[in-house]
Amino acid sequence: MNKIYSFFVLLIATSLFLESCKKGGGGIDEVGPGPDGGQKELILPQKEMRGAWIATVWALDWPRTADFQDVTYDVTIQKESYKAMLDMLKSKGFNTVFVQVRGMGDAFYNSSYEPWSASISGVRGKDPGYDALQFMIDEAHSRGLEFHAWINPYRISTRASAASVYPALHSSVDPSWVVDHEKIRIYNPALPAVRQRLADIVKDIVTKYNVDGLHMDDYFYPDPASAGVMKADDTDFQQYKGSFTDIKAWRRDNVDKAIQLIFNTIKDNKPQVVFSISPAASKDYNYNTLYADLGKWCKEGWVDILIPQLYQEIGNSANDYKLNLAIWSQYSYNARLVIGHALYKFGVQESPQAFQSTQELVNQFELSKKNAKAVGSVMYSARDVYYNRKGITDQLSQLYSHKAIIPFAGRQVAAPSTTPANVVLSGNELSWATQSGSNIRYAIYYFADLEKEGTLIDVVTSNKVNVAENGYYSVTSLNVDHLESKPSSPIRKQ
Secondary structure (H helix, E strand, C coil), X not given: CCHHHHHHHHHHHHHHHHHHHHHCCCCEEEEEECCCCCEEEEECCCCCEEEEEXXXXXXXXXXXXXXXXXXXXCHHHHHHHHHHHHHHHHHCCCCEEEEEEECCCCECCCCCCCCECHHHHCCCCCCCCCCXXXXXXXXXXXXXXXXXXXXXXXXXXXXCCCCCCXXXXXXXXXXXXXXXXXXXXXECCCCHHHHHHHHHHHHHHHHHCCCCEEEEXXXXXXXXXXXXXXXXXXXXXXXXXXCCCCHHHHHHHHHHHHHHHHHHHHHHHCCCCEEEECCECCHHHHHHCCCCCHHHHHHHCCCCEECCECCXXXXXXXXXXXXXXXXXXXXXXXXXXXXEECHHHCCCCCCCHHHHCCHHHHHHHHHHHHCCCEEEXXXXXXXXXXXXXXXXXXXXXXXXXXXXXXXCCCCCCCCCCCCCCCCEEECCEEECCCCCCXXXXXXXXXXXXXXXXXXXXXXXXXXXXXXXXXXXXXXEEECCCCCECCCCCCEEEC
């Protein structure tokens, strides 16, 4: 390890240590009365996003039967299996789903820009007979789960080799916008018309549907290792380079412009929708191969939530989980940092030895919990939660044993809520005054000891709950942005 690299790692580690010291336990951010009659801060548990990716491309996770064994195009079975999947995730402690609604230049909704996905109807361009996206959103929200619409920006289709034919383009697609590499067809990132089309598609989704977030994965410029023989972009460079002399810097600028335009489209049309991106684990790989400058995007404020796919084990020689966590912590800037975990690797014979034990996930969570930036986790993918290989889902349920509120991200749109008033305990019934306003929820916290971190009991929309344990209770209110009021003065049950 050279001296410069060693210094860089030491600098990151020192910074994280200092931040962790400032962070403390669960975060002291609310107040209550102290024993001397003054004010004493209550220690509330840290807010966490707990998400699962639901992949629909090739029907990887859905639409399948409830046991995830068979692809299904029967509408009734699709709906029932989706609801069963959400029920499963909810029961395990999840609070967010990232559902792929545009994976191959297609759509899981009626689009003016894309054909219906073959994954939902069996035939590309065929209407499945219902508004799948609206159904998925409604079912998620009815269970208190956030719904983030996951799209792939550039990919249109793939093939095994040049001997195969790509599917016909949608009638709205100008063939000049498309680049055909050996194994992947993509929208050309160099073209201003493509960037505008992507922004128009995003606008269509966020204005027509009540999604909580718009999410993109790590497919930008394709990786030659998987794309095969690449079509050169020298002609495009000569036409569009402007003042650029470095073709790699120009490629990064092309993606920068797309990300900035998509972010501004969301902000200008539906500012309450958060924009998240899940890059590959290595920051350098994103920068040098996919031409995705995540650090710049976060620094410029174009990304609300950064979800790096830290799919390698702690101590991996090429892509160490711990080192990548430290790097993304530094380069996430003001973006919320949520960690992507490789649930799909646990208990699989081909996986490294570390993934043959659930302790690897425990260790990864411990590192994230100590990190000053990390505020949650996302599992890839939903079907692996169901499979529970090596008891990994049982372990995850223990890690998620206490409920968690999703942290605030993005732009504050809703009016702030206020501290619940008239909190009264009558027998086992805790009640408080209902607040005016839409989508107000109430969080109920339990404290066995006011000197220690409390536990989130539940989040409800009513103004009363039953409580059983002796100890102290406090109530906060939450608006739709997940911004929380100060807690009510703790009330004792004995």
